[in-house]
Amino acid sequence: MPRSTDPAAAVDLLRIDDELTDEERLVRDTVRDFAAKRILPNVADWFEAGILPRELAPELGQLGLLGMHLTGYGCAGMGPVAYGVTCREMEAADSGLRSLVSVQGSLAMFPIWKYGSEEQKQEWLPRMAAGEALGCFGLTEPDHGSDPSGMSTVARKDGSDWVLNGAKMWITNGSVADIAVVWASTEHGIRGFLVPRAAKGFSSRNIHKKLSLRASVTSELHFDDVRLPDSAMLPGVQGLRGPLSCLSEARFGIVWGVTGAARTCFEVAAEYARTREQFGRKIGGFQLTQGKLAWMLADLQRAQLLALHLGRLKAAGKITPEQVSLGKMSNVRTAIDIARQARTILGANGVTLEYPVIRHANNLESVLTYEGTEEVHALALGQAVTGISAYR
Ligand SMILES: Cc1cc2nc3c(=O)[nH]c(=O)nc-3n(C[C@H](O)[C@H](O)[C@H](O)COP(=O)(O)OP(=O)(O)OC[C@H]3O[C@@H](n4cnc5c(N)ncnc54)[C@H](O)[C@@H]3O)c2cc1C
Numbered sequence: 001m002p003r004s005t006d007p008a009a010a011v012d013l014l015r016i017d018d019e020l021t022d023e024e025r026l027v028r029d030t031v032r033d034f035a036a037k038r039i040l041p042n043v044a045d046w047f048e049a050g051i052l053p054r055e056l057a058p059e060l061g062q063l064g065l066l067g068m069h070l071t072g073y074g075c076a077g078m079g080p081v082a083y084g085v086t087c088r089e090m091e092a093a094d095s096g097l098r099s100l101v102s103v104q105g106s107l108a109m110f111p112i113w114k115y116g117s118e119e120q121k122q123e124w125l126p127r128m129a130a131g132e133a134l135g136c137f138g139l140t141e142p143d144h145g146s147d148p149s150g151m152s153t154v155a156r157k158d159g160s161d162w163v164l165n166g167a168k169m170w171i172t173n174g175s176v177a178d179i180a181v182v183w184a185s186t187e188h189g190i191r192g193f194l195v196p197r198a199a200k201g202f203s204s205r206n207i208h209k210k211l212s213l214r215a216s217v218t219s220e221l222h223f224d225d226v227r228l229p230d231s232a233m234l235p236g237v238q239g240l241r242g243p244l245s246c247l248s249e250a251r252f253g254i255v256w257g258v259t260g261a262a263r264t265c266f267e268v269a270a271e272y273a274r275t276r277e278q279f280g281r282k283i284g285g286f287q288l289t290q291g292k293l294a295w296m297l298a299d300l301q302r303a304q305l306l307a308l309h310l311g312r313l314k315a316a317g318k319i320t321p322e323q324v325s326l327g328k329m330s331n332v333r334t335a336i337d338i339a340r341q342a343r344t345i346l347g348a349n350g351v352t353l354e355y356p357v358i359r360h361a362n363n364l365e366s367v368l369t370y371e372g373t374e375e376v377h378a379l380a381l382g383q384a385v386t387g388i389s390a391y392r
Contacts, residue, residue: 007274011267013297016304020085027082031089034063039093044353046215050208052096054134054176057104061131065101067109069249073125075109081311084256088307092260095363096216098253103172104128106250108135111181111192114245115236120194124179136177138168138221139243145170146376147391148183148190149240153223155184155193155233162186162233164193164201164226170370174219175204181234182223183243192234192242201226213366248321251371252314255327256307258335258367259300261360265335266296268357269342272349289345296338303331322384329377336364 020028038059046052060066064076065086071077083105091098109128112120112135127133144151153166164184174180180195180202195202201224210218234242270293273284283289310327313319339361343350351358368374383389 007270008267010270010297011263011300014301014305016301016308019308020081024079024082024085027078028085028089030063031065031086032092034059035089035093035097039097043094043097043215044356044359047094047096047359048214048353050210050214052100052215052217056097056100057131057134059131060101060104061129064129065105066131067105067113067125067129069105070109070113070125070129073113073121074129075113075125076129079311080252080314081308083253084307084311087253087257088260088263090260091257092264094215094359095257095261095367096213098257098260099172099213099216102250102253102257103137104131104135106253107137107246108177108179108181110249111137111234111237111242111246112194115192115234115242116194117231117235119231120234124194128179133178134173134176135179135181136171136173136219136221137243137246138171138174138180138182139247140168140170142167142169142220146373148243151183151185151190153182153184155186155191155228157187158227160230162193162228162230164195164223164228166223168221170207171204171219171221172370173217174221175206176217180221181246182221189239190242191238193228194232194234195223195226195228199226199228210366212362212364214362244321247371248324251324251328252310252319254367254371255310255324255331258331258364259303259307261364261367262296262300262303262335262338265339265342265357265360266293266300268355269293269296269345272346272355276347283345292341292345296341299334299338303334306331322380325372325377325380328372329374329381332364332368333374336361336368339364 068076068078069083087098090101112124139148141151155162155164178197182193182195183190203222204219207218273289276283306327342357349355379390
């Protein structure tokens with residue numbers, strides 16, 4: 001029976017990556033290489049400064065990673081597992097970077113690709129795939145987060161135009177986006193609108209003092225009598241189904257992404273345990289440390305298997321929103337537990353940006369909350385199990 005003798009290889013103890021196709025492995029290696037060269041040397045400084053350079057977008061576009069799971073219009077047309085692996089390798093560097101890719105591909109490009117008119121697709125998708133234009137997704141409002149059905153942003157018909165009023169809150173890439181996909185209440189239910197940055201009456205303001213997802217721009221959007229032509233509305237969807245279907249796409253990326261953050265934390269903690277000495281011996285030689293590492297590894301492998309399983313289900317066209325809820329809820333919680341456990345192994349070094357662990361642990365707090373909080377996904381699963389809705 002073959003034995004793994006290299007402790008560093010233990011991170012893929014179950015050889016889950018052997019299940020990837022050659023193409024998926026190529027995507028993995030390409031993204032890993034990009035992250036190693038372009039992101040890892042800088043990301044702690046970006047996190048500390050609270051920035052993510054806009055110039056990264058065209059570089060990601062050149063690699064074919066923006067809207068990579070969509071077809072046509074300059075998109076790479078890759079499968080869900082390749083997209084998942086990309087999210088994993090991005091988030092192994094930082095959740096902020098993965099957020100940029102998820103928001104662009106799943107929350108901004110996807111609704112245009114799925115529900116947009118041919119003109120909207122032609123106008124935006126090729127530039128967004130290239131990273132020349134950035135998008136954002138405006139659903140959450142100051143007073144409406146988990147329950148977007150009560151949104152106060154309103155689009156009112158005025159002749160052949162629409163007039164948009166309201167505010168959105170916590171919008172990733174909000175102030176750097178060239179185009180905002182904004183969900184608003186209309187006489188005929190919730191509709192999506194493409195609002196260009198230059199639209200008169202549209203303004204944005206960055207949210208400061210975040211202690212999580214700092215290498216990511218988060219903004220408020222304000223709409224003050226923004227006049228839009230009828231052609232700005234997404235014609236293909238009506239009702240909450242529109243934004244929720246986009247969120248389901250993006251949550252799938254999170255299921256994978258957080259396994260990357262968890263993997264980094266595990267690797268750093270394992271390496272630290274192998275080298276740090278206390279009481280005259282390596283801390284990795286203490287049974288308590290080994291117990292922590294063993295559970296972290298088992299949890300990480302389970303999370304990775306879950307991501308791969310959901311990826312293959314999605315590729316077969318069989319994935320359901322409840323399955324995505326299970327994956328998001330379970331894998332984010334697992335990743336947070338692994339990050340916190342890793343932090344303890346690093347002792348005081350665990351609280352500095354010299355090591356990536358506290359950065360990942362803090363980032364994962366946002367990931368726990370956005371795209372459906374842990375509680376909201378628990379309610380979705382509770383409803384699936386009991387047939388009873390407990391939302392209200
Ligand atoms: C860094 C960051 C980036 C984000 N990016 C975006 C973005 O790009 N676009 C966008 O639209 N939004 C974005 N969000 C917003 C995010 O989706 C919301 O924060 C999230 O949906 C929760 O809404 P809320 O913060 O208003 O919390 P609330 O909805 O006020 O929830 C507060 C607490 O109450 C719980 N709760 C609410 N309802 C129930 C219930 N029925 N039963 C049990 N518990 C309940 C919640 O689970 C939570 O624990 C982002 C958030 C963050 C932090």
